Amino acid sequence: MSQPATTGVPVLALEGVNKSFGAVRALRDVSLELFAGEAHALAGENGAGKSTLIKTLAGVHRPDSGRVLLDGEPVVFHGPAGARDVGIAVIYQEPTLFPDLSIAENIFMGRQPRRALGRIDHKAVRTSTAALMARLGVELDPDRPARGLSIADQQIVEIAKALSFDARVLIMDEPTAALTGSETARLFSVVETLRAEGAAVLFISHRLEEIFELCQRVTVLRDGRWVASEPLAGLTQDDLVRRMVGRDLAELYPKQDSRVGETALSVRRLTREGVFRDVSFDVRRGEIVALAGLVGAGRTEVAQAVFGVDRADAGEVRVGGSALRPGSPTAA
Structure with a gap:
């Protein structure tokens, strides 16, 4: 570099x-x-x-x-x-x-090139947008809506x-x-x-x-x-x-000895079709467990299912040995 x-x-x-x-x-x-x-x-x-x-x-x-x-x-x-x-x-x-406008319209909002009689020159807007994308080395259709x-x-x-x-x-x-x-x-x-x-x-x-x-x-x-x-x-x-x-x-974060106790939270084969599947882990008293993954890997969705915000299609969540009622944040 x-x-x-x-x-x-x-x-x-x-x-x-x-x-x-x-x-x-x-x-x-x-x-x-x-x-x-x-x-x-x-x-x-x-x-x-x-x-x-x-x-x-x-x-x-x-x-x-x-x-x-x-x-x-x-x-x-x-x-x-x-x-x-x-x-x-x-x-x-x-x-x-603006979600309902195209990429080109978002870029040139309020500054669109004009043709005769003050009409917007849509061809010039698209051409200029395509040139900007080429300059950045990115392929995006100027006419594609921003929504999505x-x-x-x-x-x-x-x-x-x-x-x-x-x-x-x-x-x-x-x-x-x-x-x-x-x-x-x-x-x-x-x-x-x-x-x-x-x-x-x-x-x-x-x-x-x-x-x-x-x-x-x-x-x-x-x-x-x-x-x-x-x-x-x-x-x-x-x-x-x-x-x-x-x-x-x-x-700042000194390493401390901790006493790890019995299992406080147990998740077994938790599945939500099309989102995540067969997720299992335990969290014991006195320990910190990280749930890691890239954006879109399903971390948030797993946490929501464990807490009962979203209902899982299969699997079980236990707290202190007792099974939680699926899809119930109140029970969690």
Whole structure:
């Protein structure tokens, strides 16, 4: 993966920014630099100030003090439209498209090319959308309705919309939270395409392995304060966690001896046709059992069936040795 140049003037920067909401100081003297052609990670625990920083860059919030710099010049955004007009776009983990409009109509909503007598030039809209998808290396039919698109495809549509505004900075807020492994790989390929075209990408994720795979530099926030901005090369995940929480991971979650008791929850051959089948596990008193799997593997559905929200077609759930009545959250 090529390393972008991080010298010269950044495309977008924050300089000594402070932001408070009443007595809560969300950002305290925070600085950030985004350079053309780089994917820059923003890391921090929940409540570290990441969302406030994103909204400051996107024109939703104005700093109480400090400066936002665009190409080295101070700029004041009077709203999200002001940030969008200078090429800043935010891609959220759950896009908000118009479900009954096509992909092309969503991308050019309110900006459709016109023909004589003010009629929309649908051919031009479709052609422009196809060109954007080709630019991203993604095959999506411009005429396909947004309803029914996967979250991954909806994000691609949002990225294409950003490019239609000539976005120079893309802010991706937890974009992989609901994606499968293959969908994440496709998204990363799109990000690499954007980087190669000179875009600056700010990537926010709690998945540290993704940060190390995609990004070249990282800025860490802790309790609203800037902690570090540095290259990821040479860092480990433990180094990053230490900057995020202020102490070693072993100190944060020390290993403790526990006494494991009798079985508290027993699930045997739980099946819901077409969703999951033949699921069995035990949970004993004093232990933590993880239910793991990719998005769409059925984790949520199994949990709902165990709790009785959804009725299983076969199998048994026992608590303390007693069988639960199927499909009854009250009994659970």
